[in-house]
Amino acid sequence: MTAQITVTEGGLPHNTLMIYGLVGSLVLVYLTYLNTVTGTQLFSFFGGLGAIAALIWGSDTIKRLCSYGIGTGVPSAGLLAFGSGVIAMLLATRFGIASPIVALVLGFVIGAILGYIANNILAMKIPVMIQSIAELGAVGAMVMIGFSAMATGSFTFDALSAVPVTVLGATVNSFESSLIGGSLLAAIFMLGGIALQHGFNACLGPSEQQDRTLMLTAEVGFLSMIMVAIFSYVYLDLFAVLVSIVVSVIGWYYTYDQYIALSKRDAAAWLDSKPIVEPEGH
Amino acid sequence: MSALGAKPAAAGDIDPISSVIGIVLAVVFVAIVAVLAPVALMPLLGIILGGVLIGFGVHFVPVGGAPAAMGQAPGIATGVAMLAAGAGLAGLFGGAWAAELGVVVATVTGAVGGGLLMAITCMMVNIIYVFGMGIPSASGKVAKDPITGDTQPEFKSQGTEGHGLPFISFVGGVVGGLFGGAGGTLIYLMLLEVYEHYLPGIFDATAAQIMPVAVSLAGIFAIGMFLVNAVLAAYNITGTIEGPHDPKFKRFPRAIIASLVASALCGLVAIMIVVVNLNI
Amino acid sequence: MVENIVLGIGITALAGALAAVAGAAEDTESDIGSQGDPNSQVQLAPQMGFIHRIFNKAVSGEPPAYGLWCALGAGIAWVFLIKDVNPVLALILGATIATFVQGVYATSGYLGRTASLAKFGQPVYIDILKSMLSVTMAHAFVAVFTTITICYLMNAVLGHPFPLPLLGIVWGIALGAAGSATGNPFYGKERQYQNQQFGAGVPISASGNIVRYAEAGQRNSLDNGWFSSKLGGPASGICFGLIVFLELWRTVLFEHIAAGWGAIIVGFAIILVFVVIDRWIETYARKTYGPYAAPEEANL
Numbered sequence: 001m002t003a004q005i006t007v008t009e010g011g012l013p014h015n016t017l018m019i020y021g022l023v024g025s026l027v028l029v030y031l032t033y034l035n036t037v038t039g040t041q042l043f044s045f046f047g048g049l050g051a052i053a054a055l056i057w058g059s060d061t062i063k064r065l066c067s068y069g070i071g072t073g074v075p076s077a078g079l080l081a082f083g084s085g086v087i088a089m090l091l092a093t094r095f096g097i098a099s100p101i102v103a104l105v106l107g108f109v110i111g112a113i114l115g116y117i118a119n120n121i122l123a124m125k126i127p128v129m130i131q132s133i134a135e136l137g138a139v140g141a142m143v144m145i146g147f148s149a150m151a152t153g154s155f156t157f158d159a160l161s162a163v164p165v166t167v168l169g170a171t172v173n174s175f176e177s178s179l180i181g182g183s184l185l186a187a188i189f190m191l192g193g194i195a196l197q198h199g200f201n202a203c204l205g206p207s208e209q210q211d212r213t214l215m216l217t218a219e220v221g222f223l224s225m226i227m228v229a230i231f232s233y234v235y236l237d238l239f240a241v242l243v244s245i246v247v248s249v250i251g252w253y254y255t256y257d258q259y260i261a262l263s264k265r266d267a268a269a270w271l272d273s274k275p276i277v278e279p280e281g282h
Numbered sequence: 283m284s285a286l287g288a289k290p291a292a293a294g295d296i297d298p299i300s301s302v303i304g305i306v307l308a309v310v311f312v313a314i315v316a317v318l319a320p321v322a323l324m325p326l327l328g329i330i331l332g333g334v335l336i337g338f339g340v341h342f343v344p345v346g347g348a349p350a351a352m353g354q355a356p357g358i359a360t361g362v363a364m365l366a367a368g369a370g371l372a373g374l375f376g377g378a379w380a381a382e383l384g385v386v387v388a389t390v391t392g393a394v395g396g397g398l399l400m401a402i403t404c405m406m407v408n409i410i411y412v413f414g415m416g417i418p419s420a421s422g423k424v425a426k427d428p429i430t431g432d433t434q435p436e437f438k439s440q441g442t443e444g445h446g447l448p449f450i451s452f453v454g455g456v457v458g459g460l461f462g463g464a465g466g467t468l469i470y471l472m473l474l475e476v477y478e479h480y481l482p483g484i485f486d487a488t489a490a491q492i493m494p495v496a497v498s499l500a501g502i503f504a505i506g507m508f509l510v511n512a513v514l515a516a517y518n519i520t521g522t523i524e525g526p527h528d529p530k531f532k533r534f535p536r537a538i539i540a541s542l543v544a545s546a547l548c549g550l551v552a553i554m555i556v557v558v559n560l561n562i
Numbered sequence: 563m564v565e566n567i568v569l570g571i572g573i574t575a576l577a578g579a580l581a582a583v584a585g586a587a588e589d590t591e592s593d594i595g596s597q598g599d600p601n602s603q604v605q606l607a608p609q610m611g612f613i614h615r616i617f618n619k620a621v622s623g624e625p626p627a628y629g630l631w632c633a634l635g636a637g638i639a640w641v642f643l644i645k646d647v648n649p650v651l652a653l654i655l656g657a658t659i660a661t662f663v664q665g666v667y668a669t670s671g672y673l674g675r676t677a678s679l680a681k682f683g684q685p686v687y688i689d690i691l692k693s694m695l696s697v698t699m700a701h702a703f704v705a706v707f708t709t710i711t712i713c714y715l716m717n718a719v720l721g722h723p724f725p726l727p728l729l730g731i732v733w734g735i736a737l738g739a740a741g742s743a744t745g746n747p748f749y750g751k752e753r754q755y756q757n758q759q760f761g762a763g764v765p766i767s768a769s770g771n772i773v774r775y776a777e778a779g780q781r782n783s784l785d786n787g788w789f790s791s792k793l794g795g796p797a798s799g800i801c802f803g804l805i806v807f808l809e810l811w812r813t814v815l816f817e818h819i820a821a822g823w824g825a826i827i828v829g830f831a832i833i834l835v836f837v838v839i840d841r842w843i844e845t846y847a848r849k850t851y852g853p854y855a856a857p858e859e860a861n862l
Contacts, residue, residue, distance in 0.1 A: 187637030205678025351750030368739025441765025
C-alpha cells in the first residue's frame with residue numbers, strides 16, 4: 001500500500017504555461033545567436049535561461065500526465081522525455097540557424113509517436129498521454145539545445161562536435177575535447193532529466209501548490225545552469241564564463257530563497273528541535 | 283520511486299488497429315533509410331533488433347517496486363526501468379570495450395555483462411532477505427516454482443503477496459540482464475558503424491580523429507534508446523512484475539511491437555544526423 | 563604484455579575495492595535520506611496518522627539520482643582534466659561540486675514533500691534538515707568520489723573507449739541499481755518496521771505504521787543510517803564491488819583468449835556459480851526456517 005498521487009487544482013492553466021514555455025525557450029535560445037552577431041561569447045547564458053523556460057513548462061506537463069497514475073514512478077517520464085529529446089536535438093543541430101525550431105518540432109513529432117505507442121499499442125488509455133509525451137519530447141530537445149548552447153556558445157552540430165585549437169600556429173579541429181566528443185552531453189542529459197521531474201516529484205502530495213512546484217523547477221534549473229556554466233569553462237573565454245556563473249548563481253539564490261519561503265507558507269508548521277506533534281485522536 | 287499511482291491491471295490483448303499502424307510506420311522508417319542511406323539499412327535493422335531485445339528483456343526482470351522494500355511483494359525493490367538500465371548499461375560497458383572484436387563477440391560480451399550484474403544483484407537480494415531478515419522466498423503469483431517445483435503459498439507470510447526472489451525470478455533476472463546487455467550493445471555497435479562511415483566525410487577528417495565523436499554519439503544514443511525502450515516496457519507491465527511466470531509476462535507481444543516501432547523511429551533519427559547535409 | 567596484465571589486475575583490484583566503498587556509502591546515504599522505495603512508507607505514514615521525524619528526501623529513485631551525481635561529478639572532473647588540472651584534484655573538485663548539487667536537491671525534496679503533506683498535519687522539522695543534510699552529503703561525497711575514480715581508472719589506465727562523463731552515467735546508474743536492490747529491503751522492512759514480527763514480511767494492513775520512537779527519544783534518520791550501515795550498507799558494497807571487480811577481472815585477464823570468447827565463457831561460468839549459490843541460499847532458508855503455515859491451510 002502506497003500513497004496515491006493527488007493533484008491539486010488551481011494556478012495557471014496548463015495551456016497558458018505551455019505557450020509561455022514554448023515561446024520563451026525558443027526566444028531565449030535564439031538570443032544566444034547574439035554571440036555570432038556581436039562576435040562575443042557573452043550572450044551564451046541565454047541558452048540556460050531558455051532551458052529553464054522549457055523545464056517549467058515540462059514540469060507542469062509531468063504533473064498533468066502523472067495525475068493519471070502511469071503505473072511507474074514520476075522519474076521515468078523525465079527520462080523518457082530526455083531519451084527522445086536528445087535524439088531530436090542532435091538531428092536538429094544539423095540545421096544551422098534553424099536548429100532550435102527544428103528541435104522543437106522534431107521533439108514534438110518523436111514524442112507524439114512515442115505517446116501513440118504507449119497509449120494505443122501498449123493500451124494505457126490515458127487521455128492526455130499523446131499530447132503529454134509529445135510536449136515532453138519537445139521540452140527534452142529544447143533543454144538539451146539550450147544547455148548545449150550555453151556551454152559552447154553555439155547550437156550547431158559542427159560547434160558541438162569539434163573545437164578549433166591552435167597547434168604550432170595552425171588551426172586544427174580537436175574532437176575529443178568537444179561537447180559531444182567528450183560526452184559532456186551525457187552530463188547535460190542527466191542534469192536536465194532529473195531537473196525536469198524533480199519539481200513535481202518532490203512536491204507531490206495533497207497540499208501541492210503550482211507556484212511552489214514551478215518555483216522548485218526554476219530553482220533546480222538555475223542549479224543545473226551553474227553546472228553548465230562550469231562546463232562552459234572549456235569552450236568560452238573567462239569573462240563569458242563569469243557572466244554565466246553570476247547570472248545563474250543570482251537566479252539560483254533568488255529562486256531557492258523564494259522556494260523556501262513558499263514551503264514555509266504551505267507547511268503545516270515550521271518547527272526547530274521540537275518533538276513529534278501527535279494529531280488529534282491518537 | 284515512491285508514492286506510485288496504482289492502476290488496475292489491463293488485459294494483455296493486442297490492439298490490432300494501432301499495432302498495424304505502428305508496424306506500417308516502422309516499415310516507412312526503414313524504407314526512408316533504405317532510400318536515403320542504403321549503407322545504414324543493416325545497422326538500422328540491428329538497432330531495431332536491439333530495441334526489441336531490451337523491451338522483451340525488461341519483462342523477465344523481477345521488480346517489486348515499493349512493496350518489495352517492505353517484504354510485501356516478491357521482487358527487487360527498485361524501479362523496473364532503472365534496474366534494467368543498470369544491467370543494460372553495465373552490459374554496454376563490456377560490449378563497447380570488446381567492440382573491435384566483432385559484432386557477435388561484442389554483443390555476447392555485453393549480454394554476459396548485463397547477466398553478471400543481475401546475477402550478483404539478485405543473489406545479494408536473497409542474501410539480505412534470508413540472512414538479514416530471516417525471510418524465505420515465496421512467489422505470490424504461482425503455487426509452484428516452474429523450474430524447481432518448490433511449493434510457494436505456505437512460505438508466504440501472513441498479509442503479504444510473497445517476498446524475496448524465488449528461483450524462477452532469479453533466473454528471470456539473469457535472462458533479463460542478458461537480453462538488456464545484448465540489446466544495448468547491439469544498438470551501440472550499429473550506430474558506431476554508421477558514424478564511423480559518415481563522420482570523416484562531414485568533418486573532412488580521418489577515421490581516427492572522429493573516433494571520440496562517433497563513440498560518444500553512439501554511446502549517448504544507446505543510453506537514450508535504452509531508456510525509451512525500458513520505460514515503454516515498464517509502462518506495459520505497469521511498473522512491477524515477478525518474472526517470466528507472472529501473468530503480466532503474457533503482455534510481452536505488444537511491448538515487442540512497441541519497441542520495434544520506437545526503435546525504428548529513434549534509429550532513423552539517429553542515422554539521419556549524419557545523412558542529412560543541408561549546409562545552412 | 564605481462565606488465566600490462568599485472569597492472570590491469572592491480573587496477574581491477576583497486577577498482578573493486580573502491581566500488582565496495584562506493585556501494586556501502588551509497589546505500590547508507592540513501593537510507594539516511596530515506597530515498598527510493600522505502601520512502602513510500604515515510605510518505606504514507608502521516609496520512610495514516612503517524613507524524614514522524616524522518617528525513618524524507620525525494621530525489622527520484624537511486625539509479626537516476628546516482629546517474630546524475632556521478633555523470634555530473636565525472637563531467638566536472640573532465641572539464642578540469644581538459645584544462646590540465648591534476649587528475650586527483652580534478653576528481654575531488656568534481657565530487658565536491660556534485661555533492662553540493664546533491665545537497666540542494668535533498669533539501670528541496672524534503673521541504674517539498676513535507677509541505678505537501680500539510681493536510682495531514684506533518685510539520686517541517688527544520689532541525690532534521692540541518693542535522694541530516696551534512697551526513698547524507700558526506701556519504702554522497704564518498705560514493706561519488708570513489709565511483710568517478712573508478713571511471714577515471716577505466717578510461718585512463720585500462721583504456722575503455724567511453725569518455726569520463728559517459729562512464730559516469732553508466733556506473734552511476736549501475737551503482738544506484740545495485741545499492742537500492744540490496745539495501746532497500748533491509749531499511750524498508752527491517753528498520754522502518756522494527757515493530758513487526760521478525761522473519762516475516764510486513765502485512766499490508768500495517769503499512770504506514772513505521773517506527774517513530776527510538777530506544778530513547780524520537781527516532782530520526784541518523785538512527786536509521788546507524789542501523790543499516792551494519793548490514794544493508796556493507797552488503798550493497800559487496801554487491802557493487804563484486805559487479806565492478808568481476809566485470810573488469812574477466813575482461814582484463816581473459817579477453818585475449820580465443821578472440822574474446824575467453825571472457826564470455828568465464829562470465830557465463832561466474833553467472834552459473836552465482837546461480838548455484840542462490841539456489842543453496844533459497845533451499846537453506848526453506849529448510850531452516852520452515853513454512854509459515856501447513857500447506858493445506860495456506861490457501862485459506
